[in-house]
Amino acid sequence: MPKALSRLSVSIVLAVLLFSVGTESLAAGADVICTPATDQVVVRFTYGSEKKAWIRDLTPTFNQGGEKTASGKRICVESIPKGSGDSVNEIANGKAGPNEVHATSPASDLYVNLINYEYSQEQGKDLLKAEGFLVSSPVVIAAWEPVLQSLGPKDQIGWADIFEHSSEGGFRYGQTSPESSNSGLSALVAQFYAGAESEAGRPVPRLSLAKVEDPKVRDFVRKVHESVIHYGRSTGFYAEKMRDGGPQYADAVVVYESDVIQANDAIREQGLGYPRLEAIYPKEGTFATNHPFAIVERDWVDADEEEGAKRYFSFLMSPQSQAKALQYGFRPSVPLDIDPGIYGLVWNADNGVEPFDSVHRFLATPGGQVIKAIRDAFRAIKNSSHVVLVIDRSGSMDARLFDKERGQERSRMDMAVESANLLAQSLQDKDRLSLLFYDYRVRYSDLTPKGQPIRMDAAGKQKLADALSKVRPAGGTAMRSAIETAWSDLCQAIKEDPSDRSIRVMVVLTDGVDNASKISDKDLIGKIGYTQSDGRGGYLGDSACKIPVFGIAFGGEADDSSLKAIGAAAGGETRRGDSAEIRDIFKRFSELL
């Protein structure tokens, strides 16, 4: 009884605290949140972002259903879309405090196998216990119809063809990071298969550790990654970028069949005017994603939370819920008493996919040990990057805000510097960074003069931190001029050395309204907006310099409309944030690299 009382007290204190900070920070990233209530058990559920539309559709219905646990508590599910790798890693780290997750559904059991292998090596037991599999959808290469025509007959294209095409240059290939996302990990495993086949000169039925460690196989995979335009945190992110950016954004990306169906639907429904996105089912085989639903095996999951998660799983497996999955392009997991002809309305050529009952080829899923070796190899294999940090040092960056996470007042510049250092920390020795400041004027930091980015080894990171710490805000805001300068210099570098195929991105931070640039939004977009139509059947920008711009609008006064328009036209995105959110936005962008 004392334990129960103490638990109750903790709950009340937590509820009060949570009210005081607001629900926004409580359920960071949640797309369905629960209003605090007594006699309620909240089940926090993370899931692969590719299922976002389906889960967001269903979860409120479940919560409204008022199901109760055996102990009489009403079950409420908070659903949080997240990259599969991020999700399982956060659970393994176990540092989320009151926001710990009780159940999760990565896109496939690749990550479940991997994390259970790692966790059992350390703790002697599994971390995740799969209750079952929600839906399925194969991993595919999504390419625009004209790109497909240049590659050859759809059923004759394989991973190796894409990779060979990539290594020839001029081909814009995209995939998520294998460290945070299932589709990226699937693509990486497929690349190792292709490398092993290339090395052996014949099909390889299974991947061994020896093959993964073979330097020649690794060289093959490294070559593929030279074509990666940038990585991404989740498949949903990449699918959205492909859909919103159109053919200029990338030629081919690795996503799920369901993403292709949804993208083509959006292209038609929103009249985007893009050609069809085609799903290539690689001839060597691909991976099936089976979306396991797993309960977390950690001591923060109590009996009510476990029962709540199981009830929610049963709800997702109900025929009604499963039928809704069909409409988002997922294959159901339970028998549905529907006209089989319905499948033909989803799985058809207009949606860029093969018929529902097509026989696909699949690669064998390696065990946890081999997957771990592949993922661990990624750091050394991934493409190098050159990032230009474009930082606003206008006078308004001196404004002081309360940093909730740090519990103290700090200037915007202090927070921006901290976030920029966080981004730098995620870079590797082989990556480079340029630091460009702007107020009324635009100037490179003395540390990185024009055309001389600094390497992000340990010494480089320290020098960057020193340079950032000396910045003193003053003056106005010439953001567009700064972007133009950064773009022109990057573009010049690309043209001077076409053999350098590093990922190049620009990260722009502003906290005010542009009041000092000589170039207008329109002219700047005309110069750099490579994903925006020119109205004459072509695109704006310079086809040799497709450099994505990712923007951060810091604080309520920041003019994000200009930055948003620029970012959207230049293949990136802009996010608004304040205080601690800035760190998350920088982290999000760091995962592109």
Added chain:
Amino acid sequence: MRRAAGVDIMRAFECEPVFRSGLRHLLLCGFLILAGVGAMDSAMAAEKLFNFGDLNVDLSKVQAKPGGQSAEAPVKESPKQQLPSTPESPAPAVLPRDGQESIDSTVRTQAVRVEPVEIGASKTGLQRILYPVPEDRAVIEVKIAAGSEKKDWLEEAARRFMADPAQSSLDGKPIRLVIDKIGSTESATLLAEGRTMQGGRNEYQVWAPASSIFRSVVEDAFTGGKLFETDASIARSPMVFVTWAPVQEAIDRHIQKSMSFDTIAEIFSRELAGEAIDPNGRNFQFGFTRPQDSNSGAVALVAMAYEFFAKDRGRYRIRLEDLKNPDFQAYLAFIKYMSDQTKDSTGKLAEPLMQAGYGGQPLSSIYVYENLGVKLAFIRRVNDPNGAKPIIRYPKYNLVSDHPYYTLRHGNSREQVEAARRFEEYLLTRDIQLLALQKEGFRPVSTQISNQEMSEVLGEFVEENGLVPDLIKASQILIPAQSGEVIMALIRAYEQLGDPIGPNL
């Protein structure tokens, strides 16, 4: 089997299938059906859904296919004998090369070698049985460690048990049943090593593994009286290979052997030599569960060992000494390397096949319990009636899983043991046995289920999917009981084996 309630109601209102009727009519029908089955608000849902042209899956028409409906058949006289040999249950054909087992030649052909591993008996400390412990809690909790293959059945039975006022309390205290899905090998290890004891009480009151192969491993770890209060078998299911029809037909045509691990090894060997078995050019991918976690994986190892050592020796008991054989270890390593070993439970192994059929997932063939083969066949028939069928084949050397229900005395109260025993009796009642048969495809053990009822359910799968009603005819050789100590040593050895080496690997 009955049609689902929603469909019956749909017919009552003369609703046409979705594509033959107008949208308005469809929504009207949907509304009426929803009222009948209490499903979701489809009109609201439809607004939020993607619009795929004319597609509008009327959720009200979507119902689970039947399978778990309660029985309506009257109780019939008990048959004198379960599963008799009948003309309707022909034995599978003996194929031309059935006498040509060639595991050793496969190992030789592929020149497979592996770093040898040590073989030894495990030393588990003896635990003294602690019984009874005092019952001082308000709820009598019965937690059942059950294999995944029985989870759905046991959960439904537990739900009904707890809803029945005549069953659900003991001495005025409510009984709470919890089904914990856990692999049988894992649960056996936890019990034998005393790792289910917390604060002087046992986490589990019932151990319900898929088969009794580990009974002696657990029992031998205890002293001081009877460990199990009850040990009845609650269902039966033999092991089967389930293979998609195009692949099975190709195996029959090219390999010409009944399904066994020898046959699987030969297929792997041929594929490594460049021969494609699958007519659609897919890799042959075979899966069985991890033996260190799951009973069916452990049974697979026993079958492999029996095929290797005892194919000509009749009722052979495999010895620890046998497991040191380098060729055997190379063979095990070869199978381990070439097979899918990513699943820790048999249910999880079969589910992706149920989900995605032949064409939508990688596995060509799996080694599972018969009931999962039946369930797979049923689901695929419903979701993709024109797609490839799963074919059930009984291994040439087989074990029948007897699904024992062990009521544990150690670390439990008299009340818990009594409640667990009461649930066992409930599981053996006609209704719940029928549930196991109709919903999960298990062969019931109760004599209250007639052969006619059995054939009403399983008969559907004889012609199309290869189910053999007569277990005696199904497999050519039944593997005799093996030592638990040897089985555990076999599992440990398998776990330690690294990747094999060979010119084609």
